[in-house]
Amino acid sequence: DADVTQTPRNRITKTGKRIMLECSQTKGHDRMYWYRQDPGLGLRLIYYSFDVKDINKGEISDGYSVSRQAQAKFSLSLESAIPNQTALYFCATSDRISLALDTQYFGPGTRLTVL
């Protein structure tokens, strides 16, 4: 969805390096999420934030940290990247107002390779 952008789109880095993936949205949504996708494993939730002052761990938060700089921005950091963090990372947003239909809008993804 063009309203959710991720930078960079592709990144190759080395083991031990610190990496930040950024997500911005113009949808005005309160909720933001970071997912990781690996072949055959589907989408797994890393962290999520329901508003600027709210940060929650997801299913696989170890080795990751996040920052919600503003309603529209949610960054994911890998403090010391390792090869098994090689994956496709998606940011997503959803709208708190319509709880009955909490549709997730995904960004285009960041393909991260850790050598």
Next chain:
Amino acid sequence: GQQVMQIPQYQHVQEGEDFTTYCNSSTTLSNIQWYKQRPGGHPVFLIQLVKSGEVKKQKRLTFQFGEAKKNSSLHITATQTTDVGTYFCAGRMNSGYSTLTFGKGTMLLVSP
């Protein structure tokens, strides 16, 4: 922990054949959503089911939510090459602030 199992993992059909993917939860769901991810793309929302026994249709796609709200299915009638992609179900365990738990997805390949 909460689990959403999805089968099959992969299916290859000839254009015109039908396709079904199934989703099962270890716990009762508040609602379930379905997403489609085209090759090289990102997941895109298709539909949400909320009520026990609910059936919804979108053209050739039929979505069902089980009576016990623990399983769901997506059926595509007469597949087309444009149906190629990975289909994910995503269950919500409780209403309100709980997050979605995604199944591992079913990759559909359609040969002309």
